Amino acid sequence: MLEWSASMQRTESKSRGGWRKAHCAAATLSRRDLLGVAGLVAPALLPGIVPRPARGEGGDGPGFGRAKRCIFLFMWGGPSHLDTFDPKPEAPAEVRGEFGTTATSVPGLRISEHFRHMASRMDRVALIRSLTHDDPSHLASAHCTLTGHLAPVPKSDAVPPSDRDTPHLGSVTARWRPARGGLPAFVTMPWLAYHPAAPGGKAPGQNGGWLGHRYDPLLVEGDPSRPGWSVPALQLRSGLTLKRLENRRLLLNTLDRQVQPLLERPAARGFDEQQQRAFAMLVSPQVRRAFDLQAEPPAVRDRYGRNIHGQCVLLARRLVEHGVPFVSVNWHNDGRNFWDTHGNNFNRLKNDLIPPADQALAALLDDLQSRGMLEDTLVCWVGEFGRKPQITKGNAGREHWPFCYCGLLAGAGVAGGAIHGRSDAQGGYPEEFPVSPHDFAATVLHALGIPPETTWYDREQRPHRLYAGTPVTTLFG
Numbered sequence: 052m053l054e055w056s057a058s059m060q061r062t063e064s065k066s067r068g069g070w071r072k073a074h075c076a077a078a079t080l081s082r083r084d085l086l087g088v089a090g091l092v093a094p095a096l097l098p099g100i101v102p103r104p105a106r107g108e109g110g111d112g113p114g115f116g117r118a119k120r121c122i123f124l125f126m127w128g129g130p131s132h133l134d135t136f137d138p139k140p141e142a143p144a145e146v147r148g149e150f151g152t153t154a155t156s157v158p159g160l161r162i163s164e165h166f167r168h169m170a171s172r173m174d175r176v177a178l179i180r181s182l183t184h185d186d187p188s189h190l191a192s193a194h195c196t197l198t199g200h201l202a203p204v205p206k207s208d209a210v211p212p213s214d215r216d217t218p219h220l221g222s223v224t225a226r227w228r229p230a231r232g233g234l235p236a237f238v239t240m241p242w243l244a245y246h247p248a249a250p251g252g253k254a255p256g257q258n259g260g261w262l263g264h265r266y267d268p269l270l271v272e273g274d275p276s277r278p279g280w281s282v283p284a285l286q287l288r289s290g291l292t293l294k295r296l297e298n299r300r301l302l303l304n305t306l307d308r309q310v311q312p313l314l315e316r317p318a319a320r321g322f323d324e325q326q327q328r329a330f331a332m333l334v335s336p337q338v339r340r341a342f343d344l345q346a347e348p349p350a351v352r353d354r355y356g357r358n359i360h361g362q363c364v365l366l367a368r369r370l371v372e373h374g375v376p377f378v379s380v381n382w383h384n385d386g387r388n389f390w391d392t393h394g395n396n397f398n399r400l401k402n403d404l405i406p407p408a409d410q411a412l413a414a415l416l417d418d419l420q421s422r423g424m425l426e427d428t429l430v431c432w433v434g435e436f437g438r439k440p441q442i443t444k445g446n447a448g449r450e451h452w453p454f455c456y457c458g459l460l461a462g463a464g465v466a467g468g469a470i471h472g473r474s475d476a477q478g479g480y481p482e483e484f485p486v487s488p489h490d491f492a493a494t495v496l497h498a499l500g501i502p503p504e505t506t507w508y509d510r511e512q513r514p515h516r517l518y519a520g521t522p523v524t525t526l527f528g
Contacts (some may be wrong), residue, residue: 151165
């Protein structure tokens with residue numbers, strides 16, 4: 052049985068780097084097999100204990116509980132802060148790089164010249180220029196960014212996802228704020244972040260972790276910009292109609308009644324709940340409407356960009372509009388290491404990376420505002436770290452740099468036009484108001500109304516505090 056307790060986890064900050072040290076826990080898996088109707092077996096055969104929903108108390112301060120939903124745009128690979136939102140035009144050439152800067156809708160704020168759309172919308176977002184930690188590995192840093200806790204094995208690219216991972220912020224949201232009408236509570240697209248150069252492959256911290264697989268995201272794979280695309284997880288197998296599916300469900304219910312004593316076990320109850328949710332999703336008209344990108348006018352689809360990232364962001368807007376509490380859009384598999392620009396940094400940024408990211412984020416902010424949703428929708432834009440100030444000679448790249456980087460927040464009471472923190476003259480370290488990934492994640496949980504005192508118990512009755520950092524409440528107006 053899950054219980055609540057109230058105890059604050061204190062964090063330890065480091066002056067120059069400004070990162071927070073915290074405890075961690077663990078997770079992984081997807082619902083694809085279940086949604087493929089492969090899991091129609093007696094749930095009493097499954098081991099383990101699935102946790103039940105619980106309630107918490109406490110929580111206050113500016114912005115607490117303002118977000119009814121969250122769209123988390125994860126810029127997998129680590130965008131260069133110096134070439135995006137924290138340019139250094141006065142720095143030496145080997146630091147400032149090739150890009151110029153442009154004025155924005157915030158007086159005195161200049162960003163990369165290639166963010167042509169966002170330049171006129173910076174008054175709608177809060178810019179954090181002092182994100183910082185000390186882990187240069189993709190996988191462990193991704194875990195920290197997506198969960199707000201250190202990975203089970205910090206500073207490692209060799210450890211894949213496991214049940215020891217801390218749950219993704221979306222899994223925590225799904226646990227705290229279940230969806231209705233057959234909708235999933237947490238959706239990830241268009242893939243689970245994976246790095247081919249990392250021995251561990253997939254980044255940990257993208258699933259339900261120690262909360263259990265019932266809080267894994269619904270994984271929506273593929274490229275929504277392609278003609279004829281549909282959600283793979285919602286497609287019935289060849290020859291299986293909704294009528295046959297319903298007949299199978301009735302048969303399964305009959306079999307379940309015959310083994311009712313076994314079904315009283317916690318593991319069986321948990322799996323039965325997963326089955327019921329899977330059936331509900333497969334037959335729900337509301338779910339199919341939410342995922343129907345064809346219902347969007349062509350002009351709207353054009354505004355987001357007819358590319359995989361733009362259409363995923365548009366689909367994220369549709370999903371939260373229909374009632375999905377948390378949607379994560381991971382930067383897609385572009386076959387060229389994503390935002391991990393060890394080489395050819397400037398050409399990759401200006402031609403392949405910044406244009407779709409800029410266009411989609413600007414369109415999302417416009418869309419949410421015009422629909423009256425920006426006031427209660429939190430939008431996050433962040434990577435796992437930044438890039439080294441000094442450009443690598445010979446290949447025009449930038450190496451990993453976790454010690455200082457940028458992130459954006461918008462909506463849900465976030466003060467538009469705010470600039471939090473400042474980096475030094477070369478963008479190497481924060482000069483004031485450092486923000487750790489733990490603090491960033493705590494700010495997301497704070498906006499979603501999850502109290503800082505929250506402690507949850509996993510299936511082995513081990514306690515886990517959800518907050519490992521301190522919410523940056525000054526970001527809220």
